Amino acid sequence: MSDVVASVHDLHRTFADNHVLRGVDLEIRTGEFVALLGRSGCGKSTLLRIMAGLDTGALGQVQGGREPAVVFQDPRLFPWRRVLDNVLLGLRGRDRAERARTVLGEVGLGDRTDAWPRQLSGGQRQRVALARALVREPDLLLLDEPFSALDALTRISAQELVQRLVEAHRPAVLMVTHDVEEALLLADRVLVMEQGRIIHDERLELPRPRRRDHPEIVRRRVALLGLLGVHQDSSVSA
Template sequence: SGCGKSTLLRILAGLDRDIEGTVLVPRRKAVAFQAPRLMPWKRVWRNVLLGLPGKPERALAERALKEVGLDHRSGAWPKTLSGGEAQRASLARALVREPDLLLLDEPFGALDALTRIKAQRLVDELWQRRGCAVLLVTHDVEEAVLLADRVLVMDEGVIAYETRIDLERPRDITDPRFAELRARLLERLGVDTVAEAA
């Protein structure tokens, strides 16, 4: 916490412009935050289209909602959604923008364990289908190894460690290579994995 992960994401998203230097990112980018940030007075499909220029048609929202498995809740009010459904609506709002860069700021942090696993699988499938670049900010080392091609560890605002994840997909958390990468990252973060196993 406090190492600069979310600040970096906000800079890449163009939400924090009080910086020095140059940042080169694709023009088409979208963000999904930890909190879904749905407007309670707008139905789900209208939340998906929120902020898009012009007068986009409902069909555009319906396609994005179908992609995240939420098309059956299109006309629902946000307060009737479960936590996982709200997060998928937020993800649909990002996807409807057809981003070349998808920025995810701890999007699974508030989800229960089973919903989190489903959401992780969904993001992995979407990335493979869409082919856009994804930057995922997370505190969860296992999640990073499960989803990433490259993991960066930040410390005091700088990248302190970087490693490639060359495991085939879908990834198996019981694979010894997975466990080795996880242990190496935890060690870089100052976690004694021997004591953790005891």
């Protein structure tokens, strides 16, 4: 049996005269964490939305996962529902409340089940969004720049949390990000997209947890920034 969870083959997507995706081929396997880098407008989020089943206008072959779940930059919580109810939304099964409480505990919000979204910080709201995705035990987790709206310290904490959650639940992951360092710290594979095509695909055989100042992380960071058109020293972030 194939361990490919999600794939696209010869994928094209056009909006009016704008050819956003141009023959994309990609496979993501069980438990694999793939980060997708690229400049704004290169087609990253369009590819993610297609794999999530949110955009059905593409041409080509798409296998988006049996149970995909998506976390966006905006947590998209319902402000009139408490934290637990937001996580329970659409969830089925007699043990659904127990499952939701368990996952909220995993993201560090076991004591905030009755809170309203407005009572939470930005980082806490994003943790609720992660809990809402993971409680469904997805085989494919799609992350669309989930940390980009967070401050630097909260972002580091959120990255560490996602790493722990992915190791515990083992979904296949596709994460769209502009942050090269984030990709290198979290992913098993790093892809670079340019003008609707994947132009670079590298595997990271590096032990975890990874350090930002590790020589191999620094070397690859500089190389990836170069692919993205940023030719500066290793202290610059994309």
